[in-house]
Amino acid sequence: DGGITQSPKYLFRKEGQNVTLSCEQNLNHDAMYWYRQDPGQGLRLIYYSQIVNDFQKGDIAEGYSVSREKKESFPLTVTSAQKNPTAFYLCASSRQGTSGYTFGSGTRLTVV
């Protein structure tokens, strides 16, 4: 079955450490996206990529970094510069020319 996989589902890290969240899709989608969701709130766009080796900042990119070396993969690194990293992180993908997103099941990051 085609889909989008985020791992791990739960992640705990100490304050000051960088951490990388994985997102892999086998849908042959060109575009991929990372969103942050805080409790009781909506989705905020962190980064997005429309093509391999290219990506753009979203609304809240500070303290995050991404790479897009392969079409299937769009990992997100939460750096120590992110002041409040504890949140639920969602990855999504879509085909060029359409706009419906397929979402992963999310990674809940807790920084202690």
Place this chain on the structure above:
Amino acid sequence: GESVGLHLPTLSVQEGDNSIINCAYSNSASDYFIWYKQESGKGPQFIIDIRSNMDKRQGQRVTVLLNKTVKHLSLQIAATQPGDSAVYFCADYSGGSNYKLTFGKGTLLTVNP
């Protein structure tokens, strides 16, 4: 959709009632709209979509209405069930080379048995 980052509006209904969830969008150039359902701890799932050349579209137990004059979108759920309890997001797309959806703030629907 409207800007995110605010706490969610809530809607509480009795099982078997019809639910109506509303959404306002700001971009008059938006030509494609989607409703997503997000259950607790999971990623959003596609429910139904509608193009701007339509004003109504029906799915299984769901209907989306689009009023472009006032830039308003609604999702109607018939005979609401406890399994419908979730956060519902609207999203809109204005086309062009930037394939980004703009998401609304979401509405938390609670269905009481």
